[in-house]
Amino acid sequence: MSILSPYTLLRCVTSPPRRTLTVLQPTPSTTSFTVSTRTVPRTLPALLLYYVFIILRILVGALAIVVLWAKWRAHKENAGEVKRVRSDEIEGTSETAWESLVLKWVIGEELLEMLFRSVERVDWMYFGPGVLGVMWWVVRRGYTEESLLVLRGLGIQTSTSSSTYLQPPVTRFIPTTSIQDIFIHEAFKGSEVRFYLAIVVRGEEAVVVVFPHLLPRRHVLEEVWRGARACLYEPGSTTKL
Amino acid sequence: MPYNIAMISDFFFPQPGGVESHIYQLSSKLIDRGHKVIVVTHAYEGRTGVRYLTNGLKVYHVPFWVIYRESTFPTVFSFFPIFRNIVIREQIDIVHGHASLSSFCHEAILHARTMGLRTVFTDHSLFGFADAASILTNKLLKFTLSDVDHVICVSHTCKENTVLRASLDPLMVSVIPNAVVAENFRPLSYTSDDESRNGSSRTGNHKRVAPAARRIGPHDTITIVVISRLFYNKGTDLLIAAIPRILASHPNVRFVIAGSGPKAIDLEQMLERNVLQDRVSLLGPVRHEEVRDVMVQGHIYLHPSLTEAFGTVIVEAASCGLYVVCTRVGGIPEVLPGHMTVFAKPEEDDIVAATGQAIADLRAGKVRTELFHNQVKQMYSWTDVAQRTERVYDGISGVLSEGEFYQGAGAGGGWSATRGRAGVQSFALIERLKRYYGCGIWAGKLFCLCVIVDYLLYVFLEIFAPRSQIDICRNWPKKIMKDGKEKDKDVENGSKDPNPIARKRSTRHRRETREDEIES
Numbered sequence: 001m002s003i004l005s006p007y008t009l010l011r012c013v014t015s016p017p018r019r020t021l022t023v024l025q026p027t028p029s030t031t032s033f034t035v036s037t038r039t040v041p042r043t044l045p046a047l048l049l050y051y052v053f054i055i056l057r058i059l060v061g062a063l064a065i066v067v068l069w070a071k072w073r074a075h076k077e078n079a080g081e082v083k084r085v086r087s088d089e090i091e092g093t094s095e096t097a098w099e100s101l102v103l104k105w106v107i108g109e110e111l112l113e114m115l116f117r118s119v120e121r122v123d124w125m126y127f128g129p130g131v132l133g134v135m136w137w138v139v140r141r142g143y144t145e146e147s148l149l150v151l152r153g154l155g156i157q158t159s160t161s162s163s164t165y166l167q168p169p170v171t172r173f174i175p176t177t178s179i180q181d182i183f184i185h186e187a188f189k190g191s192e193v194r195f196y197l198a199i200v201v202r203g204e205e206a207v208v209v210v211f212p213h214l215l216p217r218r219h220v221l222e223e224v225w226r227g228a229r230a231c232l233y234e235p236g237s238t239t240k241l
Numbered sequence: 242m243p244y245n246i247a248m249i250s251d252f253f254f255p256q257p258g259g260v261e262s263h264i265y266q267l268s269s270k271l272i273d274r275g276h277k278v279i280v281v282t283h284a285y286e287g288r289t290g291v292r293y294l295t296n297g298l299k300v301y302h303v304p305f306w307v308i309y310r311e312s313t314f315p316t317v318f319s320f321f322p323i324f325r326n327i328v329i330r331e332q333i334d335i336v337h338g339h340a341s342l343s344s345f346c347h348e349a350i351l352h353a354r355t356m357g358l359r360t361v362f363t364d365h366s367l368f369g370f371a372d373a374a375s376i377l378t379n380k381l382l383k384f385t386l387s388d389v390d391h392v393i394c395v396s397h398t399c400k401e402n403t404v405l406r407a408s409l410d411p412l413m414v415s416v417i418p419n420a421v422v423a424e425n426f427r428p429l430s431y432t433s434d435d436e437s438r439n440g441s442s443r444t445g446n447h448k449r450v451a452p453a454a455r456r457i458g459p460h461d462t463i464t465i466v467v468i469s470r471l472f473y474n475k476g477t478d479l480l481i482a483a484i485p486r487i488l489a490s491h492p493n494v495r496f497v498i499a500g501s502g503p504k505a506i507d508l509e510q511m512l513e514r515n516v517l518q519d520r521v522s523l524l525g526p527v528r529h530e531e532v533r534d535v536m537v538q539g540h541i542y543l544h545p546s547l548t549e550a551f552g553t554v555i556v557e558a559a560s561c562g563l564y565v566v567c568t569r570v571g572g573i574p575e576v577l578p579g580h581m582t583v584f585a586k587p588e589e590d591d592i593v594a595a596t597g598q599a600i601a602d603l604r605a606g607k608v609r610t611e612l613f614h615n616q617v618k619q620m621y622s623w624t625d626v627a628q629r630t631e632r633v634y635d636g637i638s639g640v641l642s643e644g645e646f647y648q649g650a651g652a653g654g655g656w657s658a659t660r661g662r663a664g665v666q667s668f669a670l671i672e673r674l675k676r677y678y679g680c681g682i683w684a685g686k687l688f689c690l691c692v693i694v695d696y697l698l699y700v701f702l703e704i705f706a707p708r709s710q711i712d713i714c715r716n717w718p719k720k721i722m723k724d725g726k727e728k729d730k731d732v733e734n735g736s737k738d739p740n741p742i743a744r745k746r747s748t749r750h751r752r753e754t755r756e757d758e759i760e761s
Contacts, residue, residue, distance in 0.1 A: 014705045186291040186714075188304055191322035193291065193330060195712055218712040 017143075021220050023227065029152035031231040033224045035216050038143035061138035066103065068131050071119045073100075078120075139164045146211040148197075148224060150231040155179065156199060158210050178202040182228055184221050197221045244634050245277045247333045249350075251343035253282035253300065257529050259553050260340045260365050263419055269296050270627035277716055279331050281324070283307060283345060297717030301327055305345070315344035315381075317691060321352050321698055322706065328356060329711045335634055337361045338385075341368070341378065341403075347385040354388050355695045357668045359637045362386060363393040363417075364403045367550045367571050379406040380681070384688050387676045390637040393417050393630065395551040396572025402550075412647055417629045418576070419553045421560055423618035425530070428562030429537040430611060457540065457603050462493045465596070466539035466563065468532055468554060469546065471502030476545035476568065481507055482589045483545070485515045487596050494520070494600065499535050501526040536561040540610070541599050547587055549573050555582070560617040562610045566599045568592070581613055670696055 017037040024032045041050040104112050119127075145161040155175040162169055180200040186193050195218045198207040210224070248268055252260045268278040278298060283305040284290075292300045303323055306314045328336070336353035338346030341364050350360045362385070369375040386392060386407040392414045394400040400414050457463065465487075469475040481504070484496060498508070498521065505523075512518055527535055532554075536542065542558035544567035552573045555565050559581045567573050568587040583602070585595035602608050636646030670692075677688040 010704055011707060015707060015710060188290060188323070192326040192706070192711070193301070193323070218715075 034147040036145040250339035266623040398572040399550040420621040426560035464539035471504035477504035479545040496521040499524040
C-alpha cells in the first residue's frame with residue numbers, strides 16, 4: 001500500500017493528535033507522568049524549523065503590537081489630540097514621541113510613514129478583530145500537556161496546561177492523607193466509551209480525573225496507574241499491584 | 242467455543258420485571274459456562290455509566306432519552322456510534338436483543354447486521370394483530386427480524402405469535418422457556434425444615450423424599466394470593482369482578498393482593514363498596530425478593546391475566562407450594578403440569594367457578610402442594626436455559642452444522658429467510674436489502690433506505706472514528722478453580738446424557754477447557 005493512498009491521507013486527517021507519555025523519575029520517591037500532544041523535534045531540519053517558527057511568532061507578535069500602536073496613534077491624530085508626527089517637529093514636544101523615535105530608528109522613516117498611511121485606511125471594524133486574531137495565534141499554545149506528579153509521603157499534583165502561553169497551568173494538589181484510591185474505569189464521553197484514571201479524594205462527592213482533556217489510551221493509563229501506585233505506596237506494603 | 246455476547250434491551254435492573262431478571266439470570270449462567278457477557282441498556286435514574294454486577298457481568302447504561310414505560314425514543318441511527326464503539330471495545334461476536342417493545346434492541350440488531358455480527362432476538366411478549374399500536378409494532382418487528390439469525394421465544398404460543406407477526410420461517414424460531422431460581426422460592430415448611438436440619442449432613446436432606454402433607458380442615462382459612470402489576474392486560478378488572486363473588490360463596494377465604502398500577506384505585510373502590518377490607522389485604526408494590534414472603538402466606542395463587550407469553554410468576558407460586566388458578570391464555574397452559582393448576586376461561590363466571598373448585602380440592606386434600614417445589618425445581622433451571630441458548634449460538638455461528646442444529650428438519654438446501662435460496666448465510670448488503678425489500682410495498686422501500694443509510698453511517702464511522710483508536714477492554718478475570726469444576730460437570734453430563742448432540746458439545750468443551758489450561 002502506498003503512503004499517499006487517499007485512505008491513509010484521510011486517516012491522517014481524521015485521527016486525533018498523537019499523545020506521548022513521558023515519565024520522569026528524579027528520585028525513587030518522586031515520579032512525574034506527562035501526557036502531551038506536542039511533537040518534540042528530533043532531526044536537525046525539524047529542530048531548525050521549530051526555532052524559525054518561534055522567531056516568526058515573536059516577530060509577528062511584535063509587528064501586531066506596532067501596527068496596533070500606529071493605528072491608535074492615527075486615531076488620536078484624527079481626533080486632533082496629537083499633532084502629526086513629522087520628522088522635524090517631534091523633538092521632545094510630546095510624551096509619546098519616544099516610541100516613534102525608536103521605531104524610526106528600527107524600521108526607517110519611509111516605512112513608518114507608509115505604515116501610518118496604510119493603517120489609516122483600515123476601519124476599526126476590521127482592524128480590531130484582525131489584530132486580535134493575530135495576537136491569539138501568537139500566544140496560542142499549539143498543544144495540550146497534562147501531567148501527574150506523585151511525591152511519596154506528600155501527595156499527588158495534577159496539572160493541565162492552559163490554552164495560551166500567557167496563562168499558568170491549572171493545577172490541583174491532593175495530599176496523601178486525603179487520597180483514598182486511584183483507579184481506572186470507563187465512562188461515556190460523547191459517542192464513545194473512554195477509559196479514565198481517577199483519584200478518589202476523601203470527603204468529596206466527585207472523583208478527580210487525571211488527564212481530563214487528553215484521556216490517553218488504556219495501555220498508557222495502566223502504565224501511569226502502576227507507576228503511581230508503586231510510587232505512592234511503599235514497596236512491600238499491603239496493597240497489591 | 243466461548244463467545245462474547247452482548248445482551249441488549251431497554252429493560253434491565255434496577256427496574257424490576259420478568260425480562261430484566263431473565264437477562265440477568267441467563268447472562269450469569271452463560272458466564273458460568275465460560276462465555277463473556279455484557280448488557281447494554283439505557284441509563285436509569287441513579288444508575289449511569291459502566292457498572293459491574295456479580296460474577297463480572299458488565300452493564301453499559303447508555304445515556305438515552307426515555308419516553309414511555311422505560312422505553313427509549315426510537316431514533317434508528319443515533320445509537321449506532323456508541324453501539325459500534327461498545328461492540329468493538331468488547332470484541333462482541335453475538336448480539337442478543339430482548340423484548341419486542343425495546344427500540345434499543347431493534348436498533349442494535351439492525352446495526353449489528355450492518356457490522357456483520359450474528360444476531361439473536363428473544364421475544365418475551367404476545368401481541369395482537371388488530372389495533373393500531375400492534376400493527377405498528379408488528380411492522381417494526383418485521384423490519385428487524387427480516388435479517389436476524391435466530392429468534393428465541395419463551396413458549397410455543399409465543400413462537401406461533403412471533404412467527405405470524407414477523408413472517409418468519411418457523412425453523413429459525415426456538416422455544417426456550419423462562420426459569421426460576423427455585424432456591425429463592427421455597428415453601429414455608431421447606432425452609433423451617435431445612436434450618437432445623439442445618440447441623441445434620443446432606444444425606445439427611447435427601448432422605449426426606451415426601452414432606453409431610455399440609456392438611457386443611459373444612460373450617461380453616463384459605464388465603465388466596467394475587468401478585469401482579471395492576472394493569473388492564475393483567476386482568477385486574479376480572480379480579481375486581483370476581484373477588485366479591487368468591488368471598489360471598491366461601492366464608493373462610495381471604496385475599497392478599499400485592500402490586501401497584503393504574504387499576505389500584507378501582508380495586509380499592511370495589512373493596513369499599515362491598516366492605517371487604519377485613520378479608521382482602523392490599524400490600525401495595527413489593528420488591529422481587531419479597532415476593533416469596535408474600536406467596537408463602539397463601540394456599541392458592543390466582544392469576545387472572547388476559548395475555549401472557551410465559552408467566553414466570555405462576556412457576557414461582559407453584560415453587561412456593563401454592564395451588565395455581567389461572568386463565569387459559571397465551572403460553573400459560575404450557576407452563577405447569579395439570580396437577581398443579583386449575584384453568585379458567587378469561588371471564589368472571591369461570592374464574593369464580595375455578596377458584597371454588599380449587600378451594601374444594603384443597604379442603605378435600607386432593608392436591609399435594611408440598612411436592613410442587615421439588616417438581617418445579619426439576620422442570621425449570623437457568624443452567625438448562627443457558628445450555629439451550631448456547632446451542633442456538635453454536636448453531637448460528639456455524640459450530641454446529643445446519644443439519645445438526647435443525648435436527649434434519651431444514652437441512653440439505655432447505656430454504657430460510659436469512660439463508661436465501663443458495664442456502665448460504667450472506668452478509669452482503671445486496672442480499673440484506675433483498676430480505677428487507679420483501680417487507681411490504683412501501684415499508685420495504687423505506688426499510689431498504691434505512692439499511693442503506695445505516696451502511697453509509699457505518700462507512701463514515703469507520704473513517705472518522707477508526708477502529709485503531711478504540712481501546713479493547715480487559716476481560717473480567719476468571720477463577721481457574723471454577724473452570725475445573727465446570728469441566729467436571731460437563732464430563733458428567735456428557736457421560737450420562739443420552740442426547741448425541743449434547744454429548745458432542747461436551748466433548749468439544751472438554752477439549753477447549755484443556756486447551757485453556759495449557760494456555761494459562
